[in-house]
Amino acid sequence: MDNISPEQLEELLQVLKARFENNMTRHPGFEWIHVQAKLKAQPKKLWSLHEMERTGGEPDVVGYDGETSVYLFVDCSAETPKGRRSICYDHEALELRKQHKPENSAMNMAKAMGIELLTEEQYRGLQKLGNFDTKTSSWVQTPAPIRKLGGALFCDRRYDTVFVYHNGAESYYGVRGFRGSLRV
Incomplete structure (x- = not known):
């Protein structure tokens, strides 16, 4: 640091x-x-x-x-933070990716920043405070059984509803990043 x-x-x-x-x-x-x-x-x-x-x-x-x-x-940025997009879920997923690797992973970046990815519960709580991720999506902490099978969870807000989805942990998109939390 x-x-x-x-x-x-x-x-x-x-x-x-x-x-x-x-x-x-x-x-x-x-x-x-x-x-x-x-x-x-x-x-x-x-x-x-x-x-x-x-x-x-x-x-x-x-x-x-x-x-x-x-x-x-x-x-609390309106969309997932710009400086944390186009990343896969975690280091394991980053290592598994053989072609077109993203530069980093959400879990690596969060750890380096000293923060944590939001949980699904925290993400839903944030959405009660405003409309976030209406054009982007954010990785959220994924339960170990899902991650063990190669998946990871992400969330967004569409049609005035918060959705939770799954994807392969190694996937990445230009509009997917992560939101973090910090306890002070």
């Missing part, structure tokens, strides 16, 4: 604050000052948020766990 410069940090915090304040329906009753305090105490999490932002995710707070005092940030 790389460090971000003080200037990049300040710019990131300004972007996150503006997004937070412009989208209060995603986190009613939350106060930015508390979120910012948690962020400043965890530099590695700030780096991960910087990577989410850099790749087009537009992360924002969508939840809070009162028992653990943890905020949940999720990619």
Whole structure:
């Protein structure tokens, strides 16, 4: 993990604050000052948020766990982040692909960024906050039995409905990427 410069940090915090304040329906009753305090105490999490932002995710707070005092940030870009598209599901799938390999996989990228792919439940929760992935799709965490058989799951929103699909884990498309989550 790389460090971000003080200037990049300040710019990131300004972007996150503006997004937070412009989208209060995603986190009613939350106060930015508390979120910012948690962020400043965890530099590695700030780096991960910087990577989410850099790749087009537009992360924002969508939840809070009162028992653990943890905020949940999720990619809230209208479509799956541009900097994370045209990728297969995981490293195993990437290795199995012999021709026309994508540059990376969703699981590799998420791990390198210090984030996790959304679960199907988290993806459905995000969709309650707006209309996301109406032209794209996003890989989601796939249950081990499905992955063991070579498949992987992805989701999108069409016809005002959230759909969950399956595909071979090695497949990739220009409009499929992944959305991540980060606990802070």
